[in-house]
Amino acid sequence: MPKDGIGASTKRREDLRFLTGKGRYTDDINLNGQLYVHFLRSDVAHATINGIDTSAAEGMPGVVRVFTAKDFEAVGGLPCGWQVTDKHGQPMQEPKHPILAEGKIRHVGEIVAAVVADSLEQARDAAEAIELDLTELPAVIDMKKAVADDSVKVHDDLTSNLCYDWGFVEENKAAVDEAFEKAAHVTTLELVNNRLVANPMEPRVAVGDYAAHNDESTLYTTSQNPHVIRLLMGAFVLGIPEHKLRVVAPDVGGGFGTKIFHYAEEAFCTFAAKQLKRPVKWTSTRSEAFMSDAHGRDHVTKIQLALDADNNFTALRTDTYANMGAYLSTFAPSVPTWLHGTLMAGNYRTPLIYVNVKAVFTNTVPVDAYRGAGRPEATYQLERCIDKAARELKVDPAELRRQNFIKPDQFPYATPVAVEYDTGNYHATLDKALELADVAGFDARAAESKARGKFRGLGISNYIEACGIAPSNLVGQLGARAGLYESATVRVNATGGIVVMTGSHSHGQGHETTFPQVIADMIGIDASQVEIVHGDTANTPMGMGTYGSRSLAVGGSAMFRATEKIIAKSKKIAAHIMEASESDIELKDGQFTVAGTDKSLAWGDVTLAAYVPHNYPLDQIEPGLEETAFYDPANFTYPSGTYICEVEVDEGTGKVEVQRFTAADDFGNVVNPMIVEGQVHGGVGQGIGQALLENCAYDADGQLLSASYMDYAMPRASDLPMITVDHSCQTPCTHNPLGVKGCGEAGAIGSPPALVNAVLDALNRNGHDVAHIDMPLSPSRVWSAMNK
């Protein structure tokens, strides 16, 4: 067993550069002759553009060129990567998403013009000299108003603001309604899943470059998936074939989903660099990030749970309005549908489920996947509704959940919402969480809080998510315009060291550390002999990137398969050299041995032979030792867990403090426990942020009220508690070779309902009959609920 193999909390090798200022993020890249672009963004939400006078700006010092939409007439719009079919079998309404606003402005922050100049200051100064002739139009922000017959339309060429009206599973609707009529109890809950901004600490950056001598464009960008950007931008926007377009995403400072998507600024910089024959750089300010990074969540939902007289769940139905914003971001249509409706069974045996989702255009920034993407929205409504049912029925919320869990012996379990959970043990994580959270000691802690004048409450949430995205043939049927495999090339060098070129791309997850652990384990060499290359389309195989907790489950599996091919070939070489039968060759601890003999060869002897093939089976195999695998998963993976949150509420101010937080997760096998725990901490931090602090707010005119860290409440060190995490309940995934499920999003999925449930528990235990409070649970909202 090598040190730093699977299961070791190996320290991260990437830390050495990040801790010493040697990280290389996109903004650290400056090219010779580089120009800077400043985007003039709309400060109104909805307007007709009558004219744009750029003449004064063009004469300003240092200005090279001012671009408007007319410069992009020959260029495509930003493509949407997923087409949802509505409940009538019709495709969704799909408006053009221009690079620069064409004729109309549809949200605050939309790019109206772009100034390219020798310096950023010159570009910014000149942008102030651009004169816009606009006719302001009424904006539509509220989703229910947007779908009313008399609403202002965001897109004149669409029939309405309804992108799609999706029913799932439409054939089940009548049976679901019938079950509700027969129910002994129905719990109904209306709630809002608040709009968030992902806010990776590194703002987005794009640097476009063009080499005239070989007609090759290069884009350096802050992306979770450089190949996806190359494909979307090359094929659909700019018309550049892949072999003439290189996309590089170096160190990426966090993403959380918002760096998946193909953005206008990337296409602009690539296009302008070719036009001007000079590199063009854009670095987002944080204010720009708030009004141009795709937002997350923003669902308004009514959920109903039907129970029989024994408190068994008999049916569930939900109606959701999902905000798309003004345009369809890259994967926006999939989030409220296939990443949300398919998870509505949660951890439970509810036999009948119907999900309706109306996706709506509004004059707001486009909304797309943010950490969890659809699954937090599903979990939040379900776990809030179950908690409300428990209170109405006066039963223990943990026991109501346990009673309705899918049982450990029922896996694989086909849900009524079209997915099959391969493995799980929800009873185990519930028991583990109850134990670690010391629920038995809660009453004593509550009494102690009460003595200090604070209300203490405890909230539970279970979650299930679908990760390891995703089987290509399945998602193709569901409307995806891409495959969702992953790739890896494993290159073994002559002296035995290994370089893995992967289509996955880390933006904080530590792939450079964990991926080598897997190969070290398989071959029995030290992990330091393996190096990871990622983030550059020029030297990695076509990959789909990192999101949806897929890197290890899909990308790691591709690497596993490629390494299996390497091992198979190296055994053939070893068999030839040791004059033994291939079937007798064993590889362990970096040594090839022949079963039943004392013959052995070191890993390095065989790799050297592959490249110096003097004594080599050239009649059977080629020299060299390099293999590629593309792995397309057979199913999603289904991580699950139980989260328990304990809060104190101040009756006088409504302020909520998180006192204890416990996460018991089942991620299947774990490669690096330290990194897995860090992922949970971070996810929980974001979930607590959503539940307590964060809110992306618009006023009725479409002004973005929370466009800086002065107004958007990011969780700070003093807002969060220490977090108890456990991943000892492991039911390994049955269909990928590593048995891993993914851990990146769990924390953000499971924590908001646990926290809100805890606050409501605190209030209801202390004489305040409050059924629900919408997130974020700010002091004002909590105080108002207590004093209504």
Add this chain to the structure above:
Amino acid sequence: MKISMTVNGKTMSGEAEGRTLLSTFLREELGLTGTHIGCDTSQCGACTVHVDGKQVKSCTMFAAEADGATVATIEGMANSDGTLSKVQQAFQDHHGLQCGFCTPGMVMAATSLLEENPKPTEAEIRHHLEGNICRCTGYHNIVKAVLAASGQEVPAVAAE
């Protein structure tokens, strides 16, 4: 105008406009890209450096204001033999960083805290780091790292 300062023990100089922020000057003029810019309202702390021994968000100062000052950035924090400083090493040991973008500011802020208060409590650490936003770690492992760097016991709250 020409601006000179002692950065990480070396005299360095470059050109700056009156409006050039210290953060921009360090990155663009001196090429010290370890100092990061994460916001435009002096809220995130990614650009934290030390100026004349004091912890400063370098976006809150004009470069001209630092003319003649002694500045320390993340590039100068390692020990002279190239090994990581106590704070840097504790961040690696306790996985106090993920994407690494807030990390330089966090290390500078934590170093400054321990200079002022060698044995801070968990609450004091959280309070001191309020001006530095991390989106990846939930601060859990950052707090552990700072406790460890101060030589104090690190609470075992994870099933490690």
